[in-house]
Amino acid sequence: MPKSPFKTCKVCNRHWESRDSFIAAEDIRLIGYQVNLLALEKGLFLFNHSCGDTLSVLAQEFTDLYNGPIYVESKHGSGECPGYCLHLNDLRPCPARCNCAYIREILNILEHKTRLTSCTS
Numbered sequence: 001m002p003k004s005p006f007k008t009c010k011v012c013n014r015h016w017e018s019r020d021s022f023i024a025a026e027d028i029r030l031i032g033y034q035v036n037l038l039a040l041e042k043g044l045f046l047f048n049h050s051c052g053d054t055l056s057v058l059a060q061e062f063t064d065l066y067n068g069p070i071y072v073e074s075k076h077g078s079g080e081c082p083g084y085c086l087h088l089n090d091l092r093p094c095p096a097r098c099n100c101a102y103i104r105e106i107l108n109i110l111e112h113k114t115r116l117t118s119c120t121s
Helices: 019-024 101-120
Strands: 028-034 044-049 054-058
Touching: 019 101, 028 054, 028 101, 044 101
Parallel strands: none
Antiparallel strands: 028 044, 044 054
């Protein structure tokens, strides 16, 4: 049975066979994270494709890119929370020791990889 591609653009039908080829693609740009506060791994990382489509990928597809601490407690709604997760296009790392902070770190890893690729093309 043939393996399915990692992602397919619904507008132009371009395929990326692996996560690495998707991240490294010159025509892909990270735009944000749509949070799921109840299950952070089920939140969506959103990417723009050069054809005009926006592609979504479950956060759980990228969790292995991060190898730092993962905090158990949510700081959402507290004075420690800057609220970055509530703003789709805000890619800044979170300074709080919050369970969502590792997702913010993954965003930065992905942003660096997609920006680096688009800057070198």
